[in-house]
Amino acid sequence: MKVERKKIYVGDVAIGGNAPVTVQTMTNTITSDVESTVQQILLCEKYGLDLVRAAVNNEEDAKAIKEIKKRIHVPFIADIQYDYRLAMWAVENGADCIRINPGNMNSKNGLKELVKALSEKNIPIRVGVNSGSISREIIDRFHGVNVDSLVASAIEEVETLEDLNFTNMKVAIKSSDIYTSVAAYRKFYMLKEYPLHLGITEAGPYEQGSIKSAIGLGILLAEGIGNTIRVSLTDDPYKEVIAGKLILSSLNLHGKGINLISCPTCARTNGEMIALVQEFLKRKPEIQSKLNIAIMGCHVNGPGEAREADLGLAMTKQGAHLFRKGKKIQSCSREEAVDILIDAIIKLDGEKSGN
Protein backbone atom coordinates (compact mmCIF):
# COMPACT_ATOMS: atom_id res chain seq x y z
CA MET A 1 0.00 0.00 0.00
CA LYS A 2 1.45 3.34 -1.08
CA VAL A 3 1.54 5.97 1.65
CA GLU A 4 2.22 9.50 0.35
CA ARG A 5 5.44 11.03 1.72
CA LYS A 6 5.72 14.56 3.01
CA LYS A 7 7.98 16.67 0.76
CA ILE A 8 10.90 18.52 2.33
CA TYR A 9 13.77 20.55 0.87
CA VAL A 10 17.46 20.20 1.66
CA GLY A 11 18.79 23.40 0.10
CA ASP A 12 17.16 23.37 -3.33
CA VAL A 13 16.85 19.58 -3.51
CA ALA A 14 13.35 18.19 -2.94
CA ILE A 15 13.04 14.94 -0.99
CA GLY A 16 9.76 13.04 -0.71
CA GLY A 17 6.45 13.77 -2.42
CA ASN A 18 6.88 13.15 -6.14
CA ALA A 19 10.57 14.18 -6.21
CA PRO A 20 13.08 11.78 -7.84
CA VAL A 21 15.16 9.60 -5.49
CA THR A 22 18.50 11.27 -4.72
CA VAL A 23 21.98 9.91 -3.99
CA GLN A 24 24.06 10.97 -1.00
CA THR A 25 27.51 10.20 0.30
CA MET A 26 29.52 11.21 3.35
CA THR A 27 33.00 12.72 3.21
CA ASN A 28 35.86 11.05 5.07
CA THR A 29 38.27 13.99 5.14
CA ILE A 30 38.72 16.16 8.24
CA THR A 31 35.90 18.62 7.57
CA SER A 32 37.96 21.66 8.64
CA ASP A 33 40.55 20.70 5.99
CA VAL A 34 38.58 22.75 3.49
CA GLU A 35 40.74 22.00 0.45
CA SER A 36 40.62 18.20 0.88
CA THR A 37 36.93 18.22 1.72
CA VAL A 38 36.02 20.38 -1.28
CA GLN A 39 38.12 18.27 -3.68
CA GLN A 40 36.44 15.10 -2.42
CA ILE A 41 32.97 16.59 -2.86
CA LEU A 42 33.76 17.94 -6.35
CA LEU A 43 34.93 14.48 -7.43
CA CYS A 44 31.66 13.00 -6.13
CA GLU A 45 29.72 15.68 -8.01
CA LYS A 46 31.35 14.47 -11.24
CA TYR A 47 29.67 11.13 -10.68
CA GLY A 48 26.25 12.69 -10.04
CA LEU A 49 26.14 13.35 -6.29
CA ASP A 50 22.92 15.08 -5.18
CA LEU A 51 23.62 15.77 -1.47
CA VAL A 52 26.70 15.54 0.74
CA ARG A 53 27.03 14.88 4.47
CA ALA A 54 30.07 15.60 6.60
CA ALA A 55 30.82 15.03 10.28
CA VAL A 56 31.05 18.21 12.35
CA ASN A 57 33.14 17.30 15.38
CA ASN A 58 34.19 20.72 16.64
CA GLU A 59 33.83 24.45 16.13
CA GLU A 60 36.50 24.51 13.38
CA ASP A 61 34.53 21.96 11.36
CA ALA A 62 31.35 24.02 11.76
CA LYS A 63 33.09 27.24 10.67
CA ALA A 64 34.61 25.47 7.64
CA ILE A 65 31.11 24.90 6.22
CA LYS A 66 30.96 28.52 5.07
CA GLU A 67 34.09 28.15 2.90
CA ILE A 68 33.18 24.66 1.68
CA LYS A 69 29.75 25.81 0.56
CA LYS A 70 31.22 28.59 -1.59
CA ARG A 71 32.98 25.98 -3.72
CA ILE A 72 30.54 23.07 -3.99
CA HIS A 73 27.27 22.75 -5.90
CA VAL A 74 25.23 20.35 -3.77
CA PRO A 75 23.46 20.92 -0.44
CA PHE A 76 25.52 20.26 2.69
CA ILE A 77 24.28 18.12 5.60
CA ALA A 78 26.10 18.55 8.93
CA ASP A 79 26.32 15.34 10.95
CA ILE A 80 26.27 16.15 14.68
CA GLN A 81 26.55 13.99 17.78
CA TYR A 82 25.56 15.09 21.31
CA ASP A 83 26.41 18.81 21.29
CA TYR A 84 23.59 21.11 20.12
CA ARG A 85 26.03 24.03 19.93
CA LEU A 86 27.83 22.31 17.03
CA ALA A 87 24.50 22.18 15.23
CA MET A 88 23.85 25.87 15.97
CA TRP A 89 27.27 26.81 14.57
CA ALA A 90 26.68 24.60 11.52
CA VAL A 91 23.39 26.41 10.86
CA GLU A 92 25.04 29.81 11.30
CA ASN A 93 27.66 28.79 8.74
CA GLY A 94 25.21 27.67 6.08
CA ALA A 95 24.42 23.96 6.62
CA ASP A 96 21.34 22.95 4.60
CA CYS A 97 20.31 20.08 6.90
CA ILE A 98 21.32 18.80 10.32
CA ARG A 99 21.68 15.10 11.08
CA ILE A 100 21.07 14.52 14.77
CA ASN A 101 19.32 12.12 17.06
CA PRO A 102 17.33 14.36 19.39
CA GLY A 103 17.57 11.70 22.11
CA ASN A 104 21.34 11.96 22.32
CA MET A 105 21.54 15.78 22.48
CA ASN A 106 23.19 16.73 25.75
CA SER A 107 20.81 19.60 26.54
CA LYS A 108 17.00 19.60 26.33
CA ASN A 109 16.92 23.41 26.29
CA GLY A 110 19.67 23.37 23.66
CA LEU A 111 17.54 21.09 21.49
CA LYS A 112 14.62 23.55 21.81
CA GLU A 113 16.89 26.42 20.83
CA LEU A 114 18.18 24.44 17.84
CA VAL A 115 14.70 23.50 16.65
CA LYS A 116 13.64 27.16 16.86
CA ALA A 117 16.64 28.24 14.74
CA LEU A 118 15.98 25.48 12.18
CA SER A 119 12.29 26.38 11.95
CA GLU A 120 13.10 30.05 11.33
CA LYS A 121 15.43 29.11 8.45
CA ASN A 122 13.32 26.22 7.12
CA ILE A 123 16.23 23.80 7.58
CA PRO A 124 15.31 20.12 7.99
CA ILE A 125 16.65 17.51 10.37
CA ARG A 126 17.61 14.03 9.38
CA VAL A 127 16.89 11.63 12.20
CA GLY A 128 19.25 8.68 11.86
CA VAL A 129 18.67 5.54 13.89
CA ASN A 130 20.89 2.49 13.59
CA SER A 131 21.54 -0.73 15.48
CA GLY A 132 24.15 0.99 17.64
CA SER A 133 22.05 4.01 18.63
CA ILE A 134 19.06 2.30 20.31
CA SER A 135 18.70 3.16 24.01
CA ARG A 136 19.18 0.45 26.66
CA GLU A 137 15.58 0.92 27.79
CA ILE A 138 14.20 0.20 24.29
CA ILE A 139 16.56 -2.76 23.80
CA ASP A 140 15.32 -4.25 27.08
CA ARG A 141 11.68 -3.55 26.24
CA PHE A 142 11.93 -5.34 22.87
CA HIS A 143 14.41 -8.02 23.97
CA GLY A 144 17.37 -6.94 21.89
CA VAL A 145 18.32 -5.14 18.73
CA ASN A 146 15.68 -6.09 16.21
CA VAL A 147 13.06 -4.64 13.86
CA ASP A 148 10.73 -3.63 16.70
CA SER A 149 13.42 -1.91 18.75
CA LEU A 150 14.82 -0.08 15.70
CA VAL A 151 11.38 1.21 14.73
CA ALA A 152 10.48 2.11 18.34
CA SER A 153 13.73 4.04 18.59
CA ALA A 154 12.99 5.92 15.35
CA ILE A 155 9.44 6.72 16.49
CA GLU A 156 10.74 8.01 19.83
CA GLU A 157 13.25 10.31 18.10
CA VAL A 158 10.61 11.57 15.66
CA GLU A 159 8.05 12.20 18.41
CA THR A 160 10.60 14.15 20.44
CA LEU A 161 10.74 16.58 17.53
CA GLU A 162 6.99 16.48 16.91
CA ASP A 163 6.45 17.42 20.57
CA LEU A 164 8.46 20.56 19.78
CA ASN A 165 6.17 21.19 16.77
CA PHE A 166 8.97 20.28 14.36
CA THR A 167 8.04 18.09 11.38
CA ASN A 168 10.54 19.19 8.74
CA MET A 169 12.48 15.93 8.78
CA LYS A 170 13.53 12.78 7.00
CA VAL A 171 14.32 9.52 8.71
CA ALA A 172 16.90 6.74 8.34
CA ILE A 173 16.64 3.37 10.09
CA LYS A 174 19.75 1.41 9.28
CA SER A 175 21.02 -2.03 10.12
CA SER A 176 23.92 -3.93 8.57
CA ASP A 177 21.51 -6.85 8.13
CA ILE A 178 19.43 -6.65 4.95
CA TYR A 179 16.37 -8.48 6.34
CA THR A 180 16.27 -6.30 9.46
CA SER A 181 16.67 -3.07 7.48
CA VAL A 182 14.00 -3.97 4.95
CA ALA A 183 11.49 -5.01 7.63
CA ALA A 184 12.21 -1.91 9.75
CA TYR A 185 11.76 0.51 6.84
CA ARG A 186 8.56 -1.25 5.76
CA LYS A 187 7.15 -1.00 9.28
CA PHE A 188 8.09 2.65 9.79
CA TYR A 189 6.74 3.53 6.33
CA MET A 190 3.24 2.52 7.46
CA LEU A 191 3.47 4.52 10.71
CA LYS A 192 4.84 7.94 9.73
CA GLU A 193 4.71 9.97 6.54
CA TYR A 194 8.23 11.44 6.60
CA PRO A 195 10.56 10.92 3.64
CA LEU A 196 12.94 8.04 4.12
CA HIS A 197 16.71 7.97 3.71
CA LEU A 198 17.67 4.39 2.83
CA GLY A 199 20.91 2.63 3.63
CA ILE A 200 22.38 -0.69 4.67
CA THR A 201 24.91 0.48 7.20
CA GLU A 202 28.51 -0.75 7.27
CA ALA A 203 27.85 -2.73 4.10
CA GLY A 204 31.56 -3.43 3.54
CA PRO A 205 34.11 -2.86 0.77
CA TYR A 206 33.12 -1.83 -2.77
CA GLU A 207 32.01 -5.14 -4.31
CA GLN A 208 30.33 -6.63 -1.23
CA GLY A 209 28.85 -3.34 -0.08
CA SER A 210 27.46 -2.47 -3.50
CA ILE A 211 25.77 -5.85 -3.85
CA LYS A 212 24.40 -5.83 -0.29
CA SER A 213 23.07 -2.32 -0.76
CA ALA A 214 21.62 -3.09 -4.18
CA ILE A 215 19.68 -6.01 -2.71
CA GLY A 216 18.43 -4.20 0.40
CA LEU A 217 17.74 -0.83 -1.19
CA GLY A 218 16.47 -2.49 -4.37
CA ILE A 219 13.75 -4.41 -2.52
CA LEU A 220 12.50 -1.24 -0.86
CA LEU A 221 12.80 1.07 -3.86
CA ALA A 222 10.95 -1.45 -6.04
CA GLU A 223 8.11 -1.25 -3.50
CA GLY A 224 8.10 2.56 -3.73
CA ILE A 225 9.79 2.98 -0.33
CA GLY A 226 12.72 5.40 -0.11
CA ASN A 227 13.34 8.99 -1.18
CA THR A 228 17.09 9.35 -0.85
CA ILE A 229 19.84 6.73 -0.56
CA ARG A 230 23.38 6.21 0.58
CA VAL A 231 25.51 3.17 -0.25
CA SER A 232 27.85 2.87 2.77
CA LEU A 233 31.20 1.52 1.58
CA THR A 234 34.62 1.00 3.09
CA ASP A 235 36.04 2.89 0.13
CA ASP A 236 36.34 6.29 -1.48
CA PRO A 237 33.05 8.26 -1.28
CA TYR A 238 32.84 8.72 -5.07
CA LYS A 239 32.37 4.95 -5.33
CA GLU A 240 29.32 5.26 -3.08
CA VAL A 241 27.92 7.71 -5.63
CA ILE A 242 28.67 5.37 -8.55
CA ALA A 243 26.96 2.48 -6.76
CA GLY A 244 23.98 4.61 -5.73
CA LYS A 245 23.45 5.93 -9.25
CA LEU A 246 23.69 2.40 -10.68
CA ILE A 247 21.06 1.15 -8.24
CA LEU A 248 18.69 3.94 -9.31
CA SER A 249 19.33 3.50 -13.04
CA SER A 250 18.91 -0.29 -12.74
CA LEU A 251 15.43 0.35 -11.32
CA ASN A 252 14.74 3.08 -13.86
CA LEU A 253 14.45 5.57 -11.00
CA HIS A 254 17.26 7.88 -12.05
CA GLY A 255 16.14 11.41 -12.79
CA LYS A 256 18.68 11.59 -15.62
CA GLY A 257 21.60 9.61 -17.01
CA ILE A 258 22.39 6.47 -18.98
CA ASN A 259 21.07 3.02 -18.15
CA LEU A 260 23.49 0.67 -19.93
CA ILE A 261 22.31 -2.63 -21.35
CA SER A 262 25.24 -4.76 -22.53
CA CYS A 263 25.33 -8.42 -23.45
CA PRO A 264 27.34 -10.97 -21.46
CA THR A 265 29.26 -12.06 -24.63
CA CYS A 266 29.35 -15.60 -26.01
CA ALA A 267 30.81 -17.60 -28.90
CA ARG A 268 28.85 -15.39 -31.35
CA THR A 269 30.48 -12.19 -30.10
CA ASN A 270 32.14 -10.09 -32.78
CA GLY A 271 35.26 -8.19 -31.79
CA GLU A 272 36.50 -7.09 -28.39
CA MET A 273 33.14 -6.40 -26.73
CA ILE A 274 34.44 -6.15 -23.18
CA ALA A 275 37.10 -3.60 -24.14
CA LEU A 276 34.55 -1.67 -26.19
CA VAL A 277 32.12 -1.42 -23.26
CA GLN A 278 34.96 -0.35 -20.96
CA GLU A 279 35.93 2.37 -23.42
CA PHE A 280 32.33 3.55 -23.59
CA LEU A 281 32.10 3.69 -19.78
CA LYS A 282 35.24 5.82 -19.60
CA ARG A 283 33.96 8.27 -22.20
CA LYS A 284 30.18 8.29 -21.74
CA PRO A 285 28.78 11.81 -21.57
CA GLU A 286 26.81 13.34 -18.68
CA ILE A 287 23.30 13.83 -20.04
CA GLN A 288 20.21 15.74 -18.93
CA SER A 289 17.63 13.16 -20.02
CA LYS A 290 17.14 9.47 -19.19
CA LEU A 291 18.38 7.12 -21.92
CA ASN A 292 18.60 3.34 -22.22
CA ILE A 293 21.70 2.53 -24.24
CA ALA A 294 22.46 -1.01 -25.47
CA ILE A 295 25.79 -2.42 -26.63
CA MET A 296 25.46 -5.94 -28.01
CA GLY A 297 28.05 -8.36 -29.35
CA CYS A 298 26.31 -9.60 -32.49
CA HIS A 299 23.80 -8.49 -35.10
CA VAL A 300 21.82 -11.74 -34.77
CA ASN A 301 20.36 -11.35 -31.30
CA GLY A 302 21.71 -7.91 -30.47
CA PRO A 303 19.09 -5.69 -32.15
CA GLY A 304 16.23 -7.82 -30.86
CA GLU A 305 17.58 -7.86 -27.31
CA ALA A 306 18.17 -4.12 -27.46
CA ARG A 307 14.86 -3.22 -29.11
CA GLU A 308 13.60 -1.33 -26.08
CA ALA A 309 16.77 0.75 -25.90
CA ASP A 310 16.75 4.36 -27.07
CA LEU A 311 20.02 3.71 -28.90
CA GLY A 312 21.74 0.39 -29.51
CA LEU A 313 25.05 -0.66 -30.98
CA ALA A 314 25.23 -4.19 -32.39
CA MET A 315 28.59 -5.55 -33.47
CA THR A 316 28.80 -7.32 -36.85
CA LYS A 317 31.52 -9.43 -38.50
CA GLN A 318 32.67 -6.36 -40.42
CA GLY A 319 31.91 -3.52 -38.02
CA ALA A 320 28.82 -2.30 -36.13
CA HIS A 321 25.24 -1.14 -36.70
CA LEU A 322 23.69 1.73 -34.75
CA PHE A 323 19.99 1.33 -33.93
CA ARG A 324 17.46 3.85 -32.66
CA LYS A 325 14.45 2.22 -30.98
CA GLY A 326 15.31 -1.02 -32.82
CA LYS A 327 15.61 0.62 -36.28
CA LYS A 328 19.02 0.62 -37.98
CA ILE A 329 20.16 4.18 -38.66
CA GLN A 330 23.88 3.83 -39.45
CA SER A 331 26.70 1.33 -40.12
CA CYS A 332 30.31 1.95 -39.14
CA SER A 333 33.65 0.29 -38.44
CA ARG A 334 34.40 -1.10 -34.96
CA GLU A 335 37.00 1.64 -34.47
CA GLU A 336 34.37 4.31 -35.06
CA ALA A 337 31.62 2.62 -33.04
CA VAL A 338 32.09 4.32 -29.66
CA ASP A 339 32.51 7.78 -31.25
CA ILE A 340 29.35 7.31 -33.30
CA LEU A 341 27.35 6.05 -30.33
CA ILE A 342 28.48 9.00 -28.16
CA ASP A 343 27.59 11.51 -30.91
CA ALA A 344 24.14 9.90 -31.24
CA ILE A 345 23.63 10.02 -27.45
CA ILE A 346 24.51 13.73 -27.31
CA LYS A 347 22.15 14.46 -30.24
CA LEU A 348 19.25 12.46 -28.76
CA ASP A 349 19.82 13.98 -25.30
CA GLY A 350 19.62 17.44 -26.89
CA GLU A 351 16.33 16.52 -28.58
CA LYS A 352 14.87 15.09 -25.37
CA SER A 353 16.06 17.75 -22.97
CA GLY A 354 15.49 20.67 -25.37
CA ASN A 355 19.15 21.83 -25.30
Ligand code: SF4
Ligand atom coordinates in the same frame (compact mmCIF):
# COMPACT_ATOMS: atom_id res chain seq x y z
FE1 SF4 B 1 26.03 -13.61 -27.71
FE2 SF4 B 1 24.92 -11.90 -29.45
FE3 SF4 B 1 23.65 -12.45 -27.12
FE4 SF4 B 1 25.90 -11.01 -27.09
S1 SF4 B 1 23.94 -10.42 -28.08
S2 SF4 B 1 25.42 -12.72 -25.76
S3 SF4 B 1 27.06 -11.92 -28.76
S4 SF4 B 1 24.09 -13.87 -28.80
